[in-house]
Amino acid sequence: MTSTTVTAPATVRGKKSALPSAWSLGLSRGALELKQYFRLRDQVIFTFAFPVVFLALFASIFSDDVKDAGITASQLYAAGMLAAGIMSTSFQSLGISIAIERDEKVLRRLRGTPMPPAAYFLGKIWMVLVTGTAETAILLGVGSGLFGLDLPTDALSWLTFAWIFALGLTSCALLGIAISSLPKSGKSASSVVVLPFLILQFISGVYIPVGTVPDWLLNISALFPLKWMCQGFRGVFLPDSASVLEQTGSWEFGKIALVLGAWCIGGLVLCLLTFRWKNRRDA
Template sequence: MSTATEAGPAIRTPRPLPGAWRLGLLRGALEIRGFFRQREQAVFTFAFPVVLLVLFASIFGDDVKDGGITASQLYVPAMIAAGIMSTSFQSLGVSIAIERDHKQLRRLRGTPMPPSAYFLGKVWLVLVNAVLETAVLLAVGTVFYDVDLPAGPEKWFTFGWIFVLGLTSCTLLGIAISSVPKSAQSASSVVTLPFRVLQFISGVYIVITSLSDWMLSVAALFPLKWMVQGLRGVFLPESAVVLEPSGGWESGLVALVLGAWCVGGLVLCLLTFRWKSRDDG
């Protein structure tokens, strides 16, 4: 809009900036384009859990576990849960630490863009990647290994809320842990190590009944174990509940723990997130 006066030409009134949601969507589109332009990173992100599923399903696919299920059916929910954590916790923990060390966060903080738009952009990136990776895992499992999909709307509803709560909690934890690495060079090691350990003690690679009690106790403190357990309840028949140390799927407890981590992860983000590296003060 412009206004004219007798003393001079029209004066332009600056347009208001788009809202945080609009900027977050635009930022998300930028993040997604940037991610897929790095072809090696994109291929590794999507291929790694698929390759593991193919390996485990090919090696143990004909083995029938207690409860009358094949190893192939057992590994699909485990790989989906690991894929959710990989695209959120691991990806954000490393990428944000690198952006901070390269001064990108400091420059963004100096622009008129609301801080919430930056985080919304990361959320869009994580959501798109997690959905695509889950779809690929389901396609590979059903086409090549005859994995049965959840039967009925109730199972799919359970799958939906586990996916949302698990992705939310791991995204917040990824943002929080990004402040731990001191440099871009150490980011991958600092973030990847706890993720790999959690995969081994949370029932992703090793059947939960083969793990010792102390490992299960440690794993129960983090979201991955509960995502894997909840998704087993979605993909496995009721006869497979004998595989659970507790004797049940514990859907209510899964929701409670994942919800608590969503709240706890948000608190950790608010307390620990930094726009500048430690060397910048």
């Protein structure tokens, strides 16, 4: 009878293999989130087309209304469409999707795995960053190629655009994670998240020029990131002479940085205080 020797795996006795870091797991999680996102083709098409279609409508309908101001309608409305697109792919997308995942007990199952909680949120942030960047690039490309949108030509303007984009995306993503705990179920998530987003679009200068919005509504919108993203992007795409159209008569880039930075911190605090892995009825 021949004896068979079983060889143990080549491991160093007394040492454990290093576990992946939260950062590397977050990258892997982000890749998975993107695969799941782009598999929903109808959602991707409508999400990416939304700001482009509205820019096309406004650029066509109001083309004659801004001629005397020395700017094009596409310049005036591109800022609002960019800001709304960023908030759509971050605040709205995360607020709804996380609430649905919680309702379907996906979060509960993930919490029971060895994956660090930070990796889950990093995955969501990576997904938002990629989709937000892609949507912004598409909007700028279509606006420039078809509707006469004049893109900045100096490095300082693009640098300003970059930090407004980064702070705006981060603050809105954190707010989306925080508001995801508000709906009682995944079915009600759309109503809970979309309504405040829709109201903010009307009072923050997305669809209606800020010069025609009452001051008391602008003061309310100033409490949230969307108004400041719109104002900052207008400062990038419009000439300095157009700053007289703003509520204070200036672009206020310093204040924009402070408010968006404060919302990044405040959004993180809200996430830490409110986020739940289970539904209230399962607690």
